[in-house]
Every structure is written in C-alpha cells, then in structure tokens.
Ligand SMILES: Nc1nc2c(ncn2[C@@H]2O[C@H](COP(=O)(O)OP(=O)(O)O)[C@@H](OP(=O)(O)OP(=O)(O)O)[C@H]2O)c(=O)[nH]1
C-alpha cells in the first residue's frame with residue numbers, strides 16, 4: 001500500500017535492527033485519513049470472504065479494525081489484555097507469550113460476541129513473532145466461528161510470525177512488509 | 193443523541209445502581225456506524241472551535257475519538273495507561289485516581305505530539321467521577337496547548353465528575369446523560 005509505505009519512510013523512526021517506531025500515525029497519534037485508506041484496502045481484499053465480524057486486540061489494532069468494520073458494515077470486537085469493569089466472566093481466553101517481557105498473559109473476548117455461524121477477519125497493527133495473532137486465532141476458533149484471514153498493517157518479514165501463521169493455513173494480508181531495518185533504513189519486501 | 197439513547201435502552205444492561213454495561217456497541221464490541229454518527233455529532237458541536245488535535249485515552253475512547261478526528265480532519269492521540277515498546281521517554285504525565293481500585297496510575301502522552309499552538313478536543317466514552325478527564329485536561333495543559341472542551345459519549349449525571357469539571361470552566365458536551373440507573377432502568381436527563 002503506497003500511501004502507507006510513504007508514510008513509514010517519511011515519519012517512521014528505526015529504533016534498532018528489529019524495532020520500527022510509527023507513533024506519529026499508528027501507535028500513539030493516529031492519522032484518521034490514513035486509517036480510512038487502510039480500512040478500504042482491507043475491505044477490498046476481504047469483500048468476498050463473507051465476513052460477519054472483525055476481531056482485533058487493544059489498543060493499536062482498534063483504529064485500523066474500526067475503519068475496516070465501517071466499510072464492511074460489520075461489528076468490531078477488541079480482545080482485552082486485562083479485566084475491565086464489565087468484562088469479567090463468560091470469557092473466551094487465549095495465552096500470549098511476550099519474548100520481550102518473557103512472560104505470558106491472557107487475552108479475552110466475551111462468549112456473547114462470537115458464535116459458530118460467524119466468519120471473522122482478524123486485524124492488528126504489527127505482525128512480528130505472531131504470538132498475539134495466534135492467540136486471537138485460537139480464541140476465535142474456541143467459539144466455533146471460522147477465521148477467514150488476518151489483515152496486518154505492518155508485517156516484519158524478518159521475524160517468524162508471518163511464515164508460521166501462513167504455514168498453518170491462515171490467509172494473511174499485510175499492507176506493508178518490512179524486509180529489513182538494518183543500518184537505520186526501512187527496506188520493504190517487493191509487492192507480490 | 194437519539195440513536196445512542198435508543199441503543200442504550202435496547203442493548204444496555206444495568207449491572208447495579210451505578211454501573212451501566214454497554215459492551216455490545218461501545219466498550220468491547222464496537223458498532224462502527226454508531227461511532228460514525230457519534231463522530232458527526234461531536235464534530236458538529238465543535239466545528240467552530242478551531243480544533244487542531246483530539247486527545248483521548250486507551251482503549252474505549254479510541255473509536256469515538258477516531259470518527260470525530262476523521263470528520264474534523266485532525267490527528268487523534270490516545271494517552272497510554274502503561275509504558276509501551278515505543279512510548280517511554282519525553283512524556284507529559286498526569287495521575288488518575290481510581291475509586292474502585294483505590295489506587296493511582298499515570299497516564300502519558302509524548303511531548304512530541306502536543307504544542308502550545310494546538311487547540312485540543314478531549315474525547316472519552318464515559319464520564320463518571322471525572323478522574324480520567326481531569327487527568328487528560330491537566331496533561332494537555334502541561335504542553336501549553338489550549339483545551340477547547342470535552343466530548344463524552346455517556347455521562348453519569350448522578351456522579352460528580354461532570355459538575356466539577358464544568359465548574360472549572362471546561363465545556364463538556366455529553367451525547368447521553370444518564371440521570372439514574374436505580375431499579376434496573378436507564379433514565380436519561382432531559383435534553384437541554
Ligand atoms: N512500534 C512497534 N511495535 C512493535 C514492533 N514489533 C512489535 N511491536 C509491538 O510491540 C508490542 C510487543 O509485544 P510483546 O507482547 O512484548 O511481544 P514480543 O513477543 O514481540 O516481545 C506489541 O504491541 P501491541 O500489543 O500492539 O500494543 P498496543 O500498541 O496495542 O498497546 C507489538 O505489536 C515494532 O517493530 N514497532
């Protein structure tokens with residue numbers, strides 16, 4: 001997605017060989033127009049998949065998921081990483097391991113929100129080692145719903161998440177695949 | 193806002209005299225069409241305020257804030273409650289006390305995102321005791337930016353936050369004001 005890649009090149013900051021900071025338009029400040037274009041792109045790619053719900057994870061997944069849901073006209077559910085005032089029982093839960101923090105945490109969605117007739121599109125901002133996406137996929141499947149695929153804004157192609165998840169048969173559509181962050185520059189994989 | 197009040201009456205669950213659950217369209221599952229209407233309403237009320245940025249707080253504030261930002265064509269910043277991979281230094285911080293948890297926590301926004309020439313609209317999903325909104329207001333003012341007002345989706349009029357914040361001179365626009373949750377029913381305050 002050209003507009004996204006241009007934004008990454010213009011405003012992205014390479015923090016290390018493995019971390020790209022995009023806080024000015026995706027992870028802290030959000031560019032609504034860009035999110036709308038991202039939503040249009042995901043919606044176009046999945047328009048024939050019979051999507052009935054979108055599932056994402058708080059917090060950075062919410063904006064791209066919401067715009068996609070607006071165009072596909074389906075509800076958007078965000079999995080929670082912590083209990084909330086109103087989300088405490090009757091839950092679908094999956095465990096997500098963090099390599100950085102070296103700890104596991106649960107993510108949850110209410111059982112009321114997903115049913116076996118649902119066809120779900122997973123959406124998230126980053127795909128790196130894939131633990132969060134695997135957790136969402138697992139959680140949705142516990143409800144009996146079908147996962148049609150995943151929409152990822154930025155995939156780090158040099159990490160193993162994308163490869164492992166596609167090897168398991170999930171369709172993953174990434175709008176930008178970063179092949180390398182070495183030497184302070186962002187190199188994108190060629191569009192296939 | 194009629195559409196919102198009808199949705200609350202139809203899908204809201206009164207959990208106690210003081211807590212209203214709206215997880216099917218605002219706090220866990222999100223209704224994108226409703227969020228778009230909420231965005232249009234906030235944008236209409238603040239269209240002449242010279243807004244340059246919207247500031248909200250993760251997670252439930254993001255959806256209404258994003259839709260408002262799309263219509264006003266301004267960036268949307270979400271304050272974080274916890275450190276993230278890319279938000280760790282150069283921060284504006286405010287403390288928010290939780291009566292329920294009886295503990296204080298910090299919320300943060302990067303100093304890079306707010307400047308003294310900014311005119312900010314604060315947005316959040318609920319206004320109850322007002323601690324989160326006061327924190328956001330405090331944090332934005334530390335940057336030198338002006339706070340034009342706050343847009344709240346659901347205000348609990350029987351709690352003190354709204355009254356205190358308006359008494360301090362902040363313009364607060366709430367799309368639904370819940371006057372009472374007693375006896376399991378939702379009673380709205382009259383439209384002024
Ligand atoms: N900016 C940026 N973020 C990255 C990058 N690689 C991974 N992330 C994000 O960092 C967070 C790291 O999650 P961890 O759970 O600690 O995962 P880990 O296994 O990679 O260590 C996740 O944020 P999250 O769950 O999405 O958090 P939130 O933003 O939704 O709060 C993930 O999306 C990167 O190169 N740049």
Ligand SMILES: Nc1nc2c(ncn2[C@@H]2O[C@H](COP(=O)(O)OP(=O)(O)O)[C@@H](OP(=O)(O)OP(=O)(O)O)[C@H]2O)c(=O)[nH]1
Pocket residue numbers: 084085086210211212213214219249250251252253289290291292293317318319320321323324348
């Ligand atoms: N559904 C619902 N929520 C209420 C109600 N009253 C307050 N809240 C929300 O509950 C959370 C309670 O926050 P606390 O920080 O513990 O505040 P407290 O002083 O009211 O105890 C906040 O969620 P938050 O920070 O917005 O969390 P998040 O949803 O963004 O993750 C607030 O918006 C209510 O009647 N119904």
